[in-house]
Amino acid sequence: MPPTSNTGERSIFNRYQLRRRMSVVLREISPNIRSIRPPRYTALSVRAAQIREELRQVRFIYSSLDFLHHLIKTNRSSTCVFVQGVKKPYTELIDVTWGDPQGAGLKPLTFARQVLAACLYPKLLNNERLPADVRQRAEGLLHECHGGSVGSYTDLPGIPQVARQISEFISRRDGGVPSDPDHILISPGSQWALQVHEKYTAMYKFKQLYCGGGGVRSGVLTPQPSYSLSVMSVVGLGGVPVPYQLWEEQGWEVQVEELNRALEAAEGECDPVALYVINPGNPSGHVQRRKSIQDVIKFASEKRLFLLADEVYQDCIYKENIEFLSYKRVLAEMGPPFCDTVELASFHSASKGLLGEYVCGFRGGYVELVNMDPAVMKHVFTIFSKDNAPTPGQIALSVMASPPQPGDPSYPLYRTEKQQMQTLIKDNVRKVHEVLNSLPGVSSHPVEGGAFAFPRIDLPPKAIQKAKDLGMEPDIFYCLRLLEDAGLFFTPGCEYGQKDGTYHVRYAKKRFHFMNDFS
């Protein structure tokens, strides 16, 4: 600031300075953050939110008049409401964009909620209305919480008992392949864990291959189509996503030739350090077979890539005679040299399971590290120790990893609820497949697993043109019309990366009475 003897001048100058730097924070924002682009379908979500809010208000008004309420409940499809003066043939917005089963009408598992409630309010431990095993479980968990309260910071990186339960769960799932609780880190949701790993593998490899090549960015091979947020987080961390196409004609399989092609294409652009796979696929719904997993592992081994395996939908398998095989299990069963050398991080969460809790709002996930360099592991632990996983999320994980067993008081109810959910979803999967493939211009692969269907829609050229005239992607246009006319909120495929010229939509399959509303 230039010195001046005249205070009046100085204050004017100050004001000028201050005004000029109004946007200083944003203009000089980290280039990584700047390049994260918001999802393209923001306009869609905004509109959906508007419609949802208006419908909620309408319902509220009607519900105060008994007979109209009754009318709406029993005769939904024939009741019309007005939204912003436009007649809408629906009274409720069906949002099938997120993989959020409770959001789409499924009830939470009673056992999980009871345990959580008792942990939150320990006086319930004396409440006879809660089954004995619930109270025992809660008591056990609280015993491991400091001060007996879920309000304490937990030990880092997670309540020890929960880590143990998770390792036992993993081992059971993998047919006995041992799992070390010390290599399990609990996180607030799998996305967070994934980001940490992306960041650290990048940094680690960079150090390893450093020969004065500063400024070379790390690359992560990512599937297309895939979950957009994961890809964006790579960008946010300063990495380069290197897309590899999944093969739609073969049900969205992973192809090693394509992995090779992607790797070669990346030469010069960045330094690929990791390979990100989603199994079961999101949004593809493909479940990898053993051979496919082995091929991917061999590829990763050959090219010295760190494997990031996103396995959050492992509990959601629908096709008969298919079994979920974890990357860890396949790796272990491949024997040396692979089982000792390939570095792998596999992710799971409490938010997605069919067997577990539909507790997306609780934020609980974990990652298991295999063959990781101890120096990198140390760094990763430090980062995990910095960000506590919320205690309720850890409790949700505990219930997921260790559900009620035959003989426990809560088992019958748990079993019924679980079966109901499984049947419902399997039904939905089947119906969805039938209905979709019966519509003209729509084709969909049978969904083997995961929570979504990703049908391909051949839009008539006129529709495509109309969309282009409006300046939007054709699939966004389709989804917008679907939203306005039918009250269905789907996600357009452009968010997930699709081959040029093809259009897809993604939706979650877990909606009750879905079929009534869809047609």
Place this chain on the structure above:
Amino acid sequence: MAARTTQEAQAVIDLASGDPHRAGIVPLSFVRQVLAVCVFPDLLRDDSIPLDARQRAQRFLDICPQGSVGVYSSTTGMPYVVQRIAEFISKRDGGIAADPNQIFFYSGTQENLKMVLNLLSSGSGEMQTGVLTPLPYPHTLPRLLQYTRLKLVPCSLKQSQGWAVNTEELHRTVTEAREHCNPRALFICNPGIPTGHVQDRKSMESVIRFAAAERLILLVQEVYQDCVHGPGIEFLSYKKVLLEMSQEYSEHVELISFNSLSNGSLGECGLRGGYMELVNTDTAVAERVKVLMGFRSPPVLPQPALEVMINPPTPGEPSYPTYKQEMSLIQTTLSHNAQRGYEVLNSLKDVSCQPAMGGIFLYPRLELPAQLIEEAKTLGLPPDVLLCQMFLDKAGVCVGAGSENGSEHDTYCYIRVSFAASSDTFQDALSRLCSFHHHLHETYS
């Protein structure tokens, strides 16, 4: 500190991390009742839970999609909760308006702060963004700055001045810092962590003027605003002070303030919930924050807890008497512990301590015996870390080494002691501290 098994850890009194429940403070019943009902709605019919807790939970469940807290919520915080936060802030600041669109809820201050720091972070070497902060600073800060690739630029406070913020020192620090980095923010805690100093209006105004002159964005951690101990001491929010200054400041100085569930009275550190308020920032910043937050949904459960924190039971409601009683107990305990701790620490030889005006930490200074310093050097440890380890091993009390808060000196050190503990636990800890101190001086004299 090396990790310990849970059993051992539970026999230890932990006064290092500022975790009240860990040290014996009992959670507020009303909060937990509301949460339990939210989680397990069957409890809505349970008479053992007070009616107003059940009603509060019902109200919350009504606004949750599908009536369940298990559902992904709005990524920046449920609108209902954010609205309540805005009202709370406005009331606290004597009516100054708070805009819900500038308020964001996330899983704790660390996360919120990280998001903001990520926005700021850029450059490397001489152009690396720097964050100015008074020293001693919260022990979690260095790792956070390292993770977001920012340079920590400390500005030393003086115990002899009661840990007051000194703007001349700030000026000197920032000028020097410009030689080797690009300072763009000033991170400050009020009440101070771990110093416990509560700033008065004059001090805050001079900090604001400093930030304006040096073109720094103010990041203010105000989590212990509910914990003020001394008579005649009042907490003023930075926002209020800023907006009551002249236009050249009130309309231009950029400020982001943080608050969370990990405060003194609720102490729900494990639930992970907190909010931040943006003031005078460019609208694009709020937009960008929304995009970043769009990546991960915040947990739903802390939101009703936060709502209760800012909107507690009022007189006339069934839970009010219990709530009041429990709150009073916590606040009296904290004040009492603060006073007792201050007296006891100052009574020890070679120990001097400032009173804690606010917050939950005491930050006494200990003269180090020369022999201990030597021993630490041989072991390759900072002397205060060795001291804390010895204290832990010998007496089973865990306190924080001041070097984690940035205090590094030759012949003396600082330790950070949280007094957010039950009276008995704290009393026990104090007596163990006294005997350990005695033992220390006998061994090393």
